[in-house]
Amino acid sequence: MSNRSRTLSLKERGLNFEMLMWIFTRLSALAMYGLFLVGLVGALWMGARYHMNFAEVLRWAFMSNYIHVQSTNIPSIDPWASAFWRLVASGLFLLGTAHGVHGMVVIADDYIVSSGGRKIVRLLSMIAMVSMSVIGVYVLWTY
Secondary structure, eight states: OOOOOOOOOHHHHOOOHHHHHHHHHHHHHHHHHHHHHHHHHHHHHTTHHHHOOHHHHHHHHHSOOGGGGTTSSOSOOTGGGSHHHHHHHHHHHHHHHHHHHHHHHHHHHHHOOSHHHHHHHHHHHHHHHHHHHHHHHHHHHHO
């Protein structure tokens, strides 16, 4: 009897839904870091280092909504209210929502033993994710 572990190549394993979701989780986390850095560098480039404190800059970097700079010493919020920053905020929000809901589904799958229960939790999670996404993007673009 051999003590060697058996490893399968990607071709032998196949590219299934679980692997795609594993890849999505990793890439969405990297994309969220990237969007955070875009918000941070953008804020510093638009003069936040002179008119905002550290907490306000971080709040902007995590969610680049122009409402976050109204209570600061920024002289004009027009550059902060552009469509680019709304796209960045929407991307960060949608990625964060999908990433978090997928994580909750994975945790629920660990504890729910019946396949029917897993399907119900996945369906409810998808409904909640779509609802939160629609409401969140609506607020970001119309508030």
